[in-house]
Every structure is written in C-alpha cells, then in structure tokens.
Amino acid sequence: MATTSLITDAPDDRPSNIESTALLAGEGRTAAGTGLKRFMWLLAALSVIGFVGIVFRFINDDGRQDWGFYAATLAWMLTIFGGAPMVAIAPALAKANWVRPVARIASLGAIVTAIIALLMIPLLFKFPALTQFSEVLGDDVRRRSIWFDSRDYAPHFWNVLILLTLALVGIAMAYVMAIPDFAAIRDHGTGWKQRWGKKLARGFYGRPQQWEWLKMRIGITGALYFAMLLYTNFTFSLDFAVSLVPGWKDSLFPFYHTISTFQAGIAFTIIGVWAARRWGGMNKYVGHEQMWSLGKFMLATTLLWFYFFYSSFIVFWYGRSESDSATIKLLVSGPYIYLFWTVFFLVFIIPWWIMIWNKVRDSVWGPPIAAFIILIGLFLDRIRIYVASWSAVPDDLELATTSILQDMPDTMWPDVFDVFIMVGLPALGLLSILLVTRLVPLVSLWEIQQSRLITKPVRFLRSHVQLVGKPD
Amino acid sequence: MAASNSVLGLYDTPNAGADAMDGLKSAGFELGTFDVLTGTPYPEGAFGEYVPQHRLFRFPFFGAMVGITLAILFTAGTQLAYPVITGGKPILAVFAMLIIAYELTMLGAVVATVVGIIFESRLPNLNLGAYDTRITEGYIGVVVECEDDRLEEARGVLQTAGALEIKTA
Numbered sequence: 001m002a003t004t005s006l007i008t009d010a011p012d013d014r015p016s017n018i019e020s021t022a023l024l025a026g027e028g029r030t031a032a033g034t035g036l037k038r039f040m041w042l043l044a045a046l047s048v049i050g051f052v053g054i055v056f057r058f059i060n061d062d063g064r065q066d067w068g069f070y071a072a073t074l075a076w077m078l079t080i081f082g083g084a085p086m087v088a089i090a091p092a093l094a095k096a097n098w099v100r101p102v103a104r105i106a107s108l109g110a111i112v113t114a115i116i117a118l119l120m121i122p123l124l125f126k127f128p129a130l131t132q133f134s135e136v137l138g139d140d141v142r143r144r145s146i147w148f149d150s151r152d153y154a155p156h157f158w159n160v161l162i163l164l165t166l167a168l169v170g171i172a173m174a175y176v177m178a179i180p181d182f183a184a185i186r187d188h189g190t191g192w193k194q195r196w197g198k199k200l201a202r203g204f205y206g207r208p209q210q211w212e213w214l215k216m217r218i219g220i221t222g223a224l225y226f227a228m229l230l231y232t233n234f235t236f237s238l239d240f241a242v243s244l245v246p247g248w249k250d251s252l253f254p255f256y257h258t259i260s261t262f263q264a265g266i267a268f269t270i271i272g273v274w275a276a277r278r279w280g281g282m283n284k285y286v287g288h289e290q291m292w293s294l295g296k297f298m299l300a301t302t303l304l305w306f307y308f309f310y311s312s313f314i315v316f317w318y319g320r321s322e323s324d325s326a327t328i329k330l331l332v333s334g335p336y337i338y339l340f341w342t343v344f345f346l347v348f349i350i351p352w353w354i355m356i357w358n359k360v361r362d363s364v365w366g367p368p369i370a371a372f373i374i375l376i377g378l379f380l381d382r383i384r385i386y387v388a389s390w391s392a393v394p395d396d397l398e399l400a401t402t403s404i405l406q407d408m409p410d411t412m413w414p415d416v417f418d419v420f421i422m423v424g425l426p427a428l429g430l431l432s433i434l435l436v437t438r439l440v441p442l443v444s445l446w447e448i449q450q451s452r453l454i455t456k457p458v459r460f461l462r463s464h465v466q467l468v469g470k471p472d
Numbered sequence: 473m474a475a476s477n478s479v480l481g482l483y484d485t486p487n488a489g490a491d492a493m494d495g496l497k498s499a500g501f502e503l504g505t506f507d508v509l510t511g512t513p514y515p516e517g518a519f520g521e522y523v524p525q526h527r528l529f530r531f532p533f534f535g536a537m538v539g540i541t542l543a544i545l546f547t548a549g550t551q552l553a554y555p556v557i558t559g560g561k562p563i564l565a566v567f568a569m570l571i572i573a574y575e576l577t578m579l580g581a582v583v584a585t586v587v588g589i590i591f592e593s594r595l596p597n598l599n600l601g602a603y604d605t606r607i608t609e610g611y612i613g614v615v616v617e618c619e620d621d622r623l624e625e626a627r628g629v630l631q632t633a634g635a636l637e638i639k640t641a
Binding site for chain 2: 006310313314317318320358460461462463465
C-alpha cells in the first residue's frame with residue numbers, strides 16, 4: 001500500500017519565516033510593550049530594594065542566623081533559574097521536536113546563575129571556615145564538612161568556582177543557541193539591535209559546517225551544564241545547609257535538592273511559556289503541545305520529590321539516634337512544622353492532584369497554576385532548610401566543637417530587610433532575563449523555522465496530524 | 473427479535489476503508505455499530521471511526537483506594553493484635569505503615585488495572601464476528617453489526633466502497 005496517498009494537504013496557519021523574523025524587531029510584544037516596560041521598571045525598583053536589604057543586613061548583622069533568609073533566597077534562585085536550562089537540554093538531546101519553541105525561555109535561566117555567583121560573595125563572609133579559633137582549639141578540631149582536611153576556606157573558594165563554572169557554561173550554551181538569531185538580527189534588525197547582532201553573530205552566515213558546529217556546541221555545552229548543575233546542587237546543599245547543622249548526615253539530601261531543582265526548572269519554564277503566550281505575542285509559537293509535554297515532566301518530578309524526601313526521612317525517623325531526632329525536629333517537626341506541612345501540600349499534594357487529571361494536564365491553564373504553586377512551595381522549602389540550618393548553631397566555636405544539635409533554635413521570622421532581599425533578588429534575576437530578551441527573541445526563531453521545515457500539518461485520511469521529518 | 477449479523481468488508485487501501493466508513497455513516501448506521509479493523513495503529517479518527525471514551529483510569533483509582541484501606545487495616549490490625557514496640561516507636565508507626573500502604577496501594581491499583589484492561593478490552597471475546605487474517609497483512613477491515621433487515625444494505629454499502637471480499641458471520 002502506498003502510504004503517501006493517505007496524506008493530503010491541510011491548511012497551515014503557522015507563522016511564516018518572514019513573520020517570525022519580524023519578531024526580531026520586537027513586534028511580537030508591541031501589544032504588551034508599555035506594560036512590559038512598566039513591569040521591568042517595577043522589577044528594577046524591587047532589585048534596588050533588594051540591594052538596600054543587603055546593605056542593611058550588613059549594618060544590622062547579629063550573626064550567621066541573620067543570613068538564613070539570604071541563603072534561602074539564593075538557594076531558591078539556583079533552584080529555579082539554574083534548573084530551567086535542563087528543560088532545553090534534556091529533550092533536545094533526545095531530539096524531541098516539541099521542545100524547540102521553549103528552549104530559549106528555558107536556556108535564559110542560565111543568565112541568572114552568574115548573578116547568583118556574585119550574590120554569593122556577601123554570604124561567604126558569614127560562612128564559617130573549616131577550622132575556627134585554632135589558637136584555642138588547635139588545628140585538629142574542624143567542623144564537619146565534605147572537605148575534610150582541606151584548607152580553611154576550601155568551601156568558600158570551591159563553591160564560588162563551581163557556581164562561576166556553571167554560569168560560564170550556562171551562558172555559553174544560551175549564547176550558542178542564540179547565534180543564528182543574532183545573525184538574523186544583524187540582517188534584519190535596526191539601530192542598536194543590529195549593531196549587537198553583528199557583534200554577537202560572530203560571522204555566522206549559515207554554512208553547513210557552521211550549522212554542524214552549532215549543533216555540536218549546543219550538545220557539548222548542554223551536557224557540561226547538566227554535569228555542573230548536579231555538582232553545584234551537591235556542594236551547595238551540603239555546604240550551605242547540611243554542614244551547618246551538627247549531626248545532620250544525609251547522603252540523599254543532595255539528590256532531593258537536585259530533583260527539586262529539575263521540578264522548579266520545569267515549573268519556571270511552564271510559567272515562562274504561559275507569560276510568552278499571554279503577554280509576549282507568542283501564541284502561534286508555543287502552546288498546547290509544549291504545556292502538555294512539560295506538564296508530564298513536572299508531574300514526574302513532583303512524584304520524585306516525595307520519593308526522595310521520604311527515602312531520606314524514613315532513615316532518620318527509624319534511626320532514632322539523638323542526632324537523627326534532632327535533625328528531624330529542626331527540619332520537620334520542630335520550629336518549622338507549619339512551614340513543612342505547607343511545603344508538603346504546595347510542592348507535592350496540590351500539584352500532584354492538579355496534574356493527574358488528563359484534561360488539566362492537556363490544557364494551557366492547568367500546568368501554569370500547578371507550576372506557580374510549586375515555585376511558591378519550593379521557596380518555602382528553601383526557607384525551611386536554609387533558615388533552619390543557618391540558625392541551628394550560630395556560634396562558630398560551638399559549631400566546630402558540637403557533633404549533635406543540643407539546643408533547638410526558635411523559629412526565625414524574616415525582618416523587613418529579609419523581605420527586601422527575598423523580593424529584590426529574584427526580581428533582579430527576572431529583570432536580567434527580561435533585559436536580555438530586549439535583544440534576544442523569547443523564542444528561538446531558527447529552531448522554530450527548523451521545526452517548520454521538518455514538520456507539516458496534514459490531513460491523514462479523515463484526521464489531522466503533524467508530519468515530522470526527524471533529523472538524524 | 474431478528475438475529476444479529478456481523479458483516480466484514482475487506483479493503484486493500486485505507487482510503488477505501490475510510491470511504492466505507494463514510495458510506496455506513498451516510499446510510500444511517502448508528503455510531504458504535506460499525507468499526508474498522510487494522511493490523512497497525514492508525515492516528516485516532518483516521519477513518520472517521522467512533523472513538524469510545526475509555527474508563528480505564530477509574531480502575532487503578534478504585535484499586536488504589538481498596539489497597540490503601542486494606543493496608544491500613546492490615547498494618548494497624550497486626551500491630552494492635554501483637555503490640556511489639558520497635559525502636560521505641562509508637563505501636564501505630566505511621567511512617568513504617570506508609571511503606572506497606574504504598575505496596576498494597578500499588579498492588580490494588582495494578583490488579584484493578586489488569587482487570588480493567590481485560591474488562592475494557594472485552595476480553596475474552598468469544599463472539600469474534602466476521603474476520604479475515606489478511607487484516608494483519610495490512611488489509612483494512614470494516615465490520616458492521618446489524619440485524620437481518622439491514623444485512624443487504626450493509627453489504628451494499630461495503631461493496632460500493634470497493635470491498636475485495638465481503639464476509640458474514
């Protein structure tokens with residue numbers, strides 16, 4: 001039987017290449033232009049407030065416990081902005097066609113990792129060295145960490161280096177993915193955009209060899225980003241949380257941290273897709289298929305969140321040593337019990353209940369609602385973990401000499417400067433992404449155009465399907 | 473009551489099969505009384521066929537509810553009947569019970585799903601109706617369930633669409 005005879009042409013209302021190229025001039029968001037500018041000014045103002053919060057945090061600094069909310073905010077930013085590029089990487093490595101329109105939104109999260117690395121510097125001043133008070137305790141007495149007998153400031157140095165490496169490879173990936181769009185901006189843009197397009201396109205003229213190199217560079221930077229993201233989550237979570245609580249020994253915690261990073265990255269991308277449709281004029285480019293596919297991944301990571309939490313928790317719960325009990329009390333049943341249950345519902349129960357329904361998962365409004373709830377829940381989760389850790393044993397001498405958490409700290413509440421920081425720093429991250437989108441289109445135009453080349457809406461007998469020519 | 477018949481039209485192209493389905497619809501045969509048989513999966517609705525809404529998702533949900541209920545009764549009952557304190561934990565240790573609860577919830581969901589698959593697939597189907605083994609070679613079968621009084625009409629529609637052979641069972 002001749003299969004081709006089953007397929008007939010169907011109306012194609014997808015945007016043309018010319019239409020897509022018009023987006024380079026920012027036409028896609030003219031409808032929301034004024035609103036977007038106002039929103040960016042708002043974010044800028046909030047960012048300034050965030051910096052004011054940091055300054056006053058230094059001025060009103062009574063010890064390490066005052067920096068818990070700052071650490072939690074950075075951890076949350078790493079969770080969402082650092083995790084988002086994985087959405088661009090993993091499906092692309094598996095050659096999934098649906099991911100093309102959302103790859104840009106996801107990859108732009110990498111920009112913020114550089115800001116996180118810089119924002120980490122103030123935190124390092126409050127982060128204890130491995131050996132404290134050596135004149136009193138001697139060099140042999142070291143606080144517990146994954147750095148064992150390394151130099152005193154090993155965690156400080158390596159964590160900055162790791163985050164900078166993550167930022168470097170992330171920005172490199174985002175840049176490489178945008179090179180063909182820069183070439184289009186060079187050719188069709190005007191004014192400052194064209195000048196920047198010319199600089200950033202780096203002589204890309206679309207030769208077969210250049211496309212081949214591009215593909216390889218995206219693959220290599222993507223794989224490296226994935227490796228670095230795992231490593232960053234490993235060191236960040238162990239150094240800035242686990243090592244600050246005497247007796248907290250949990251080899252599963254970095255995995256828990258990482259899986260919630262994937263969960264948040266997907267949630268962030270879903271909200272980005274929704275915003276791009278709602279305010280960015282991208283209805284023709286991203287939509288139903290992307291929401292559906294991302295929604296399934298988000299449901300999977302939501303289930304994994306509980307799996308990793310429970311796997312870790314049951315060991316402590318049944319272990320029942322003094323340190324196990326103290327750790328559970330600190331993080332779950334003690335000063336943050338209400339926060340824990342809120343997190344449990346926001347990160348697991350509610351999104352799970354929303355996303356198990358096919359009709360909801362298969363809509364353009366269901367996944368963003370679940371994604372928003374997850375992001376709020378993970379913010380509270382990071383507060384639960386990092387604020388508790390930073391307030392567990394604020395005294396450096398005690399931290400170096402204590403192996404079990406003896407005195408349970410009180411619940412820490414944010415003061416006004418913490419609120420400034422918690423609002424301002426994520427606003428700065430979002431602002432940096434929106435600033436980049438002044439030049440770089442919110443959707444990857446060359447990938448959309450490639451998708452258009454290799455797919456075609458057709459009529460298959462009596463139904464409508466997408467004909468996909470999947471490249472090798 | 474007239475006897476029910478199963479009439480099969482065999483086609484060598486999907487287009488002809490789709491035409492037969494269109495013809496049956498036009499002739500006023502009710503949706504659900506005729507269907508298409510193929511050896512490979514075609515996109516949903518390719519033949520304009522009636523796509524029944526499956527209810528399979530209800531089975532694992534029901535099974536899971538039964539499973540978790542049994543698990544709670546089982547673990548709570550056992551521990552209350554034989555109260556041995558383990559690791560200083562309460563007799564009814566929720567987090568330990570959760571592991572059994574998860575297992576029985578999954579077991580209930582899995583068993584119910586398997587039952588649901590058998591039920592929803594109408595297996596075992598002892599009344600096969602008209603069939604032709606060439607369908608698994610790529611031929612398209614269009615099968616109509618009808619009463620005696622519409623038998624000839626059904627055969628006529630299938631023939632008009634270009635059936636290579638028509639079988640009645």
